[in-house]
Amino acid sequence: MTKALPENQPMTIYCENEYDALQEVILVPPTNMKIEEVINETQEHYLKDNINRDKALQQHHDFKLFLESEGTHVSELPTKEELNEQVYTRDIGFVIEDTLFISLMKEEVRHPETAVLRDWLQQNNLQYNATISSAIEGGDVLVDGKTIWIGNSHRTSRKAIQQLQQVLPNHYIRSVKLREDILHLDCVLTIIGEHTALVYPAGIDKAAYQYLKTWYTVIEVTEEEQFAMGPNVLTIGNNTIVSLPENRALNRKMEQAGFKVAEIAFSEIIKSGGSFRCCTLPLKRMEG
Secondary structure, eight states, X not given: OOOOOOTTSOOOOBBSBSSSEEEEEEEOOOTTOOOOSOOSHHHHHHTTTOOOHHHHHHHHHHHHHHHHHTXXXXXXXXXXXXXXXXXXXXXXXEEEBTEEEEOBOSSGGGHHHHHHHHHHHHHXXXXXXXOOOSOBOGGGEEEETTEEEEEESSSSOHHHHHHHHHHOTTSEEEEEEBOTTOOOGGGTEEEEETTEEEEOGGGBOHHHHHHHHHHSEEEEOOHHHHHTXXXXXXXXXXXXXXXXXXXXXXXXXXXXTTOEEEEOXXXXXXXXXXXXXXXXXXXXXXXX
16 A cells, blocks of 8 residues: 655656556546536436436545545545536546646536646646647546557547657557547546556457557456446556446456456446546556
């Protein structure tokens, strides 16, 4: 278990993969969460029932307490009443090694979320890179050493992918074309260990899937599991993965592959189109 950051210790930024021990993370509680302006198919499905905000807040709080119990230092951004999607902090930025990139959100309704992040970073004297001038969102960015997997989706453009390659000349950018209805890459692909990935094969083009199988031992995700945000797990280090209890078969597969699965209820949060990975912006991961 990693130690939480002491109050007087300056915060640092560093992530070189998706599975080292999670030491620093940004969350936002779902204080103002509701489905108002539908911006993805999951929201459309749950629009009538909408979100039980009290239940969502409790589930998110339980998730936060779990992370802290595992040694992760949690920072929370201030909430704003008009920002219904703020809980999904993954999309507003991403860290590659010692650089935090500010996303350029595709949907105008989410643009103010990055301003909240900028203000917080400035208040904490943390540097960031905001040079990408075309749409890119953190849910489409997966880091594995010098290899960066990026979803070519409605939310992340080819131009942004090209710009990121220019900014990171020593990294290898691997673009993955997503099916039209897939929101982000992390809805169909998550790297859970050095040699293991969860993949929903039907969500990406066939060539990309075959290529991924040359890099990782693939645990396939079913259509039902994908709709229930099965691939959108969070690895916190030490082969421990946070996953939804509803995805029992997938959780057993991960356990059989040698991972420890922590099942946490998140049924209200996923109604807006994201689960544990979507709700976390890791700032620091370190081996061990």
